[in-house]
Amino acid sequence: MTRARILPILLLLCGSAAATQLVLEGSPGAAVAILLVFVPLAGVNSPLVFPRSISALEAHDRSAVDGRPVVFWRPGCTYCLRLRIRLGRRARQAHWVDIWRDPEGAAAVRTANAGNETVPTVVIAGQPHTNPDPTWLREQLSRSN
Structure with a gap:
């Protein structure tokens, strides 16, 4: 389990x-x-509750092709849940990586957050954004389509 x-x-x-x-x-x-x-x-x-998680490597590769954000998250995180709920249907447009299932994802989050596993961390065009405003991310998702 x-x-x-x-x-x-x-x-x-x-x-x-x-x-x-x-x-x-x-x-x-x-x-x-x-x-x-x-x-x-x-x-x-x-x-x-979250879209199907993929590996950090797969998310990075897909993001490089389609320009969509990569969202690093973990179950039980209230900030991740808030982001997921506020994104609504648009949440499926991002690539979601569960850091508890993917060690490379956890390492990417630690690298972006000075050694901390702070989630949600969203990577857009190679730039990490820790706990971004859901409205801002919704706008980014609109631009990637």
Whole structure:
């Protein structure tokens, strides 16, 4: 099991355990309420919310051809989630690299951020931008099409 899936699975297990206990105690309404909290939390911390991740090398090669930005991210990062949500459908236009799955991606982020794995880090035309404004990135995505 990868690090990216541990948090969502733990959230689902904890929510399920708490809901089961509440059902056994005769409180099905409270059980549903608990599930309505834990399931969305697991969802937003899941790597499934993000476009399919590719390797840093593949993202670099694709970006060189099509000029689209490369977004380095990791599951559980609230800033990455904010960026993903604010980009909406345009998020699929960028090349996404999960630094927890790709050691080269993590190394690229550390190089761009003085040794820190600060995400999201967006690389456009070889220039890294740490935690960029989603509106600015949306404009960059519009230009790359």
